[in-house]
Every structure is written in C-alpha cells, then in structure tokens.
Amino acid sequence: MFHHRAVDEVRALLVPEDFYRPAHETIYRAILALRADDAPTDPIVLTDYLLGRGDLSRVGGAPYLHVLASAPPTVANAEHYAEIVRRKADLRRLRENGIRAVQWATEPGADPDAIRSAAEAELRTERDRALASGGGRLSRYLVDGWRFVTETGADTDPLWGTREQTAWSSGESLMIVGPPGVGKTTLAHQVVLARLGLQSTVLNMPVSPSERVLYLAMDRPKQIAHAMARRITPEHEAVLRDRLAVWQGPLPATLDKEPDLLADLAAAHQADTIVIDSLKDAVSTLVDDALAVAFHNARMRALRNGVEVMELHHQRKATADAPRGQRPTLDRVYGSTWITSGAGSVLFIAGEAGDPAVAIHHLKTPTGEIGPLQVIHDHERGTTTIEPTFDPVAILRAHPGGLTTRDLAAVLSGQANPDRSAVEKARRHLERLVKSGHARKTEGAAGGTGGGQQARYQVSNLHIAVG
Known part of the structure; x- marks a missing residue:
C-alpha cells in the first residue's frame, strides 16, 4: 500500500475523510504529506513522521504500520482496493444524508420544500466531492489542449527512424510480424542492441539509446x-550485465488477466523498454476481442508509465502460403483486429523460413511509409542489410543520367507501368534523399498534352565521390 506507484494511483481516488477509522485517516494523511515532499513512504519513514507529530501511538504504533504495509498481496491492485474504500465511504455519506432528511421531516412544522432543497444541496455537495477527490477518476488523466499538444510527446524524435520515416515512435508500440523463420528475432535483436548503444543504425535508420x-x-x-549470441563479443559484457535484463519462460500471469503486469515488470527491473517475444505467449488467446482489448490496456499502461514496447508476433497460418512478392495487409496478422489497431507501427516480414532474402513491408505507419525494403539476413553474423539493387541511393548511383519518379517506381515495384501509389512512394523516397543531401533534383519543364519534361534526380556529387 505504501509503494510510490500505489500511492499515486490511490490518491487520485481517495481523500483522507473516505476512511472509516480515524487512525487510517491519520496514516493516509501522513502518506500523502510524505509523497508530496517526494520522500519515501515505507513503514520506517512513516513511523518516524508520525512519531514526530505525536500520532504514532494513536494509530496503533509501528507494528501496525508494518501490518498494513504487508496486507495487500500486490500493489498492482491498489486502484481496485481504493475503489472499495471509496464506494463504502460514498454509501456512508448517502446514508448519513438520508438520516438527516428523515430527522428534518419529523421535526414539528417541517417544511417539505426546505427539506427537499437541503437534501438536494447535500447531494450536490456529495457529487462535487466525488468528482474532486484527489483529482477524481474523471479527471486523473485530463490535461488542457495546449499541454496535450506540447507536453505529451507528440514532437519527440522517434526511437527508430526519422521524423519523415518512423519505424518506431516514442510512446507507441512497434509490432514485428511474419511467419516463423523469416528473421523477426534477428531484426528485433539489432534494434535492442542499438537501444543499448552497441550499434547506431538498423536498416540505415538511426536508433535512439535506452x-x-x-x-x-x-x-x-x-x-x-543463441540468436543474440551471434552479435555478442566479450567487450559487450559490461553493457549486457548492466542494461539488459532477460525474463526466461512464461510470465506469472497472462497480460489479459493482469493488465498491470507489464508496467510492474518494467518498474521492478528499472527498464524503459520491454520486448515481448512473442505475443502468443503473453495473452490467453489472441482471437478473442475482449482479451485483445485487455492486452491493449496492458500495453497502454506500460506506455503511459514511460515504457517503450516492442512486440514480436505471427501471421495467420491460413495465409502462410500467400504468393511470394504479394504485398501483405493487416488482416494477415494473427488474432483480433484490436491487436494491430492499438499498435503504433507494424512491420511485416514476408519470405520463406530460413531464406536470407526477405521483404519488409510497413503496414501501419506513424509517419511516412518505409519501403517496401528488400533485405538480406546474414544468418551467421545476425545482421540485416538492405539489398543494394533496391537501395534508392545505389539505384541513382547506377544511373548517372538521373531518374524520374516513374523510373524509380518501375525499378522498385518491378512493374513496367507502375501505378500511382508506386510513383508517389518513389517521389517521397527521392525528395527525402534530396533533403538529406544524398541526391540533387533538376526541375522539369511544363508542356502541352504529352509534352513537358519530368524532374530528374541524380545522386549528389559527394556520394558519387565516395561510391
């Protein structure tokens, strides 16, 4: 009960007057005072605080504080316990209001209108008290519009990628999906090692440290x-001992049964990033909409506590034999639609088990779409690189005369007559390369029907020199 996180959740629901026993009201006031000063709220500090104010013996002494602290089986249920106390307090106040109304009504010369007015005033006071108690359930996560836009992370740099092309956005989960054996874990490990500072980029995109x-x-x-060991050398020992914790095997409970467990695990191990490998082992069943929503609540509670979440997941078995090269869609992800609806970014790896050459599709994007990327897994070293023949910079370098957006779209899509979507993707690729200095653009010229000249893009002189 005295855990800081539990205190923060409880004070949003309870005021000291909600407790029936005066001793509990005094203890709760002391806990709130300590928490307001950012001081510890354990029984030892609480004992000293109450002793200094002459209240310790009145509340039952130090042994009673230790009994109270050990009574709840887990701090994860603090909010539920607080709800019980609040409901009972509300019922007591309503009963007291009712008794007063009866007493008023039995007095000689009682005025019904005056009694009704007084009773309604009591009910309004009770309603206002309930809404204002410690911030109240209805306002606990409420912020004004300006703070929402400027202070809730909407303008932060991504965890993986750039602002224009984000693979993993801060405050939103990343889901990596695919059939068995296509390199989901290989890719995830590279991102994890980059979060630990052991490499700076993955798939040519920057990764922020954890x-x-x-x-x-x-x-x-x-x-x-075994998969992670491919990337590890003896000089990595200190980093892995200090900054990587690994939970082996099943969790104490599934996340749909205990939505606070994910956040509690992160707090217990002082982690700001959690990797779930894999979702099927963390939830009772992924096809039930209600359980999928319960898992999303677990995901959101961790994110709300400042914990970044990466999830590894599988595709539907029925679509495992989909034609090679066909662009996957979100409905190929296994389970309820609410699993992917709550994710911030979804990367789908398409290919055959054990195949070093696979394709990565960005099915759900925080910002601009990444890829599709044709990549090569080095199964011996545990690395993944973009296939050079599909790297826009490499393609430009191979065409000294430059390319139009339609030219690049034809190469990337493999279609002689690429559709509008493919052309727009190629245009975004080229404009990003211009912005980053990897390419230069020569504007086209307008013309009549069938005339004019399209803009052409060429690799910059710098990258020609280093090529």
Whole structure:
C-alpha cells in the first residue's frame, strides 16, 4: 500500500475523510504529506513522521504500520482496493444524508420544500466531492489542449527512424510480424542492441539509446539466446550485465488477466523498454476481442508509465502460403483486429523460413511509409542489410543520367507501368534523399498534352565521390 506507484494511483481516488477509522485517516494523511515532499513512504519513514507529530501511538504504533504495509498481496491492485474504500465511504455519506432528511421531516412544522432543497444541496455537495477527490477518476488523466499538444510527446524524435520515416515512435508500440523463420528475432535483436548503444543504425535508420531493456524471452529462450549470441563479443559484457535484463519462460500471469503486469515488470527491473517475444505467449488467446482489448490496456499502461514496447508476433497460418512478392495487409496478422489497431507501427516480414532474402513491408505507419525494403539476413553474423539493387541511393548511383519518379517506381515495384501509389512512394523516397543531401533534383519543364519534361534526380556529387 505504501509503494510510490500505489500511492499515486490511490490518491487520485481517495481523500483522507473516505476512511472509516480515524487512525487510517491519520496514516493516509501522513502518506500523502510524505509523497508530496517526494520522500519515501515505507513503514520506517512513516513511523518516524508520525512519531514526530505525536500520532504514532494513536494509530496503533509501528507494528501496525508494518501490518498494513504487508496486507495487500500486490500493489498492482491498489486502484481496485481504493475503489472499495471509496464506494463504502460514498454509501456512508448517502446514508448519513438520508438520516438527516428523515430527522428534518419529523421535526414539528417541517417544511417539505426546505427539506427537499437541503437534501438536494447535500447531494450536490456529495457529487462535487466525488468528482474532486484527489483529482477524481474523471479527471486523473485530463490535461488542457495546449499541454496535450506540447507536453505529451507528440514532437519527440522517434526511437527508430526519422521524423519523415518512423519505424518506431516514442510512446507507441512497434509490432514485428511474419511467419516463423523469416528473421523477426534477428531484426528485433539489432534494434535492442542499438537501444543499448552497441550499434547506431538498423536498416540505415538511426536508433535512439535506452537506459535499460527488459527482454521477455517466452518463446524458446535458448533459441533466442543463441540468436543474440551471434552479435555478442566479450567487450559487450559490461553493457549486457548492466542494461539488459532477460525474463526466461512464461510470465506469472497472462497480460489479459493482469493488465498491470507489464508496467510492474518494467518498474521492478528499472527498464524503459520491454520486448515481448512473442505475443502468443503473453495473452490467453489472441482471437478473442475482449482479451485483445485487455492486452491493449496492458500495453497502454506500460506506455503511459514511460515504457517503450516492442512486440514480436505471427501471421495467420491460413495465409502462410500467400504468393511470394504479394504485398501483405493487416488482416494477415494473427488474432483480433484490436491487436494491430492499438499498435503504433507494424512491420511485416514476408519470405520463406530460413531464406536470407526477405521483404519488409510497413503496414501501419506513424509517419511516412518505409519501403517496401528488400533485405538480406546474414544468418551467421545476425545482421540485416538492405539489398543494394533496391537501395534508392545505389539505384541513382547506377544511373548517372538521373531518374524520374516513374523510373524509380518501375525499378522498385518491378512493374513496367507502375501505378500511382508506386510513383508517389518513389517521389517521397527521392525528395527525402534530396533533403538529406544524398541526391540533387533538376526541375522539369511544363508542356502541352504529352509534352513537358519530368524532374530528374541524380545522386549528389559527394556520394558519387565516395561510391
């Protein structure tokens, strides 16, 4: 009950007067005072605080404080326990209001209108008290519009990628999906190692550093360890000991049963990043909409606590034999639609098990779409690189005369007559290269029907020199 996180949740629901016993009201006031000063709220500090104010013996002494602190089986249920106290307090006040109304009505010369007015005033006071108690359930997460836009992370740099092309956005989960054996874990490990500062980019995109990563290795932990060992050398020991924690095997409970468990695990292991490998081992069933929503609540509670979340997941078995090269869609992701609806970014790896050459499709994008990327897994070293023949910079370098957006779209899509969507994707690729200095643009010229000249893009002189 005295855990800081529990205190923060409880004070949003309860005021000291909600407690029936005066001793509990005094103890709760002391806890709130300590928390307001950012001081510890454990029984030892609380004992000292109450002793200094002459209240310790009145509340039952130090032994009673230790009994209270150990009474709740888990701090994850603090909010539920607070709801019980609040409901009972509300019922007591309503009963007291009713008794007063009866007493008024039995007095000689009682005025019904005056009694009704007084009773309504009591009810309004009770309603206002309930709404204002510690911030109240209805306002606990309420901020004004300006703070929402400027202070809730909408303008932060991504965890992986750029602002124009974001693979993983801060405050939103990243889901990596695909059939078995296509390199989901290989890709995830590279991102994890980059979060630990052991590399700076993954797939040519920057990755921001993390303080500490908790990896939930629930799906074949030994295989996960073997896969990660491909990238590890003795000089990495200090970083891995200090900044990477690994949970091996099943969780104490599924996340749909205990939505606070994900956030509690992160807090217990002081992690600001959690990797779930994989979702099928974390939720009772993924096809039930209600359980999918319960899992999303677990995901959101972790994100709300400042924990970044990456999830590894599988595709539907029925579509495992989809034609090679066909662009996947979100309905190929296994489980309820609410699993992907709550994710911030979804990367789908398409290919055959064990195939070094696979395609990465960005099915759900925080900002601009990434790819599709044709990539090569080096299964011996545990690395993934973009296939050079599909790298826009490499393509430009191979065409000294430059390319139009339609030219690049034809190369990337493999279609002689690319559709409008493919052309627009190529245009975004080229404009980003111009902005980053990797390419230069020569504006086209307007013309009549069938005339004119399209803009052409060429690799910049700098990149020609280093090529």
